[in-house]
Structure formats: structure tokens, C-alpha cells
Amino acid sequence: METYGGRRTQSERDAMTVEIGYALCSAAFAAAVLFGAVAGPAYLFALPAGWRGVLVTAGAVSAVAVFLVRVVSVLVRFGRGGQPSQPGRTNPDS
Numbered sequence: 487m488e489t490y491g492g493r494r495t496q497s498e499r500d501a502m503t504v505e506i507g508y509a510l511c512s513a514a515f516a517a518a519v520l521f522g523a524v525a526g527p528a529y530l531f532a533l534p535a536g537w538r539g540v541l542v543t544a545g546a547v548s549a550v551a552v553f554l555v556r557v558v559s560v561l562v563r564f565g566r567g568g569q570p571s572q573p574g575r576t577n578p579d580s
Contacts, residue, residue, distance in 0.1 A: 505564045513556035521549040
């Protein structure tokens with residue numbers, strides 16, 4: 487995103503807002519799926535309390551990590567400008 491004189495246009499601000507929303511929603515979904523996959527068996531099966539705590543803790547820690555990595559990766563990709571307009575082409579004159 488190129489800024490001229492330190493100001494962004496309304497369309498640039500809107501695009502940034504949409505991208506932040508996408509990053510947060512997709513990260514929350516990925517974290518919820520991972521937490522369910524790791525901690526789900528703790529509630530699905532009759533496991534001892536110690537194992538249940540281990541699985542829930544591992545699920546929570548990994549979900550937080552996936553959330554943060556997903557948000558950062560989406561926003562960094564957006565800041566770089568994303569994909570070229572024509573896949574497979576790296577130079578606009580090619």
C-alpha cells in the first residue's frame with residue numbers, strides 16, 4: 487500500500503479493514519478447529535483428570551499459537567501486495 491503525503495484513500499482504509507476482519511475470522515476458525523481436534527477426545531472419551539488437563543492445555547496453547555501465526559501471516563501478505571494479477575506471471579510486461 488503506497489501512501490502519498492501520509493494519507494490513505496478511503497478505498498485503502500476499507501481494504502485494510504476487510505483484511506483485518508478476514509485475518510481475525512479465519513484465525514479464530516482455525517484455532518477453534520485445532521482446539522476441538524486436540525482437546526475434543528478429552529471430553530469424548532472417559533479419560534482420567536490428568537490426561538484431560540494435558541489435552542485441554544495442549545489444545546489451548548496450540549490454538550493460541552495458530553491464531554497468532556494466522557493473523558500475522560495474513561496481514562503480512564496483505565502488506566506486501568498479495569499475488570500478481572495474472573497467476574504465473576511475475577513481470578507485468580511478460
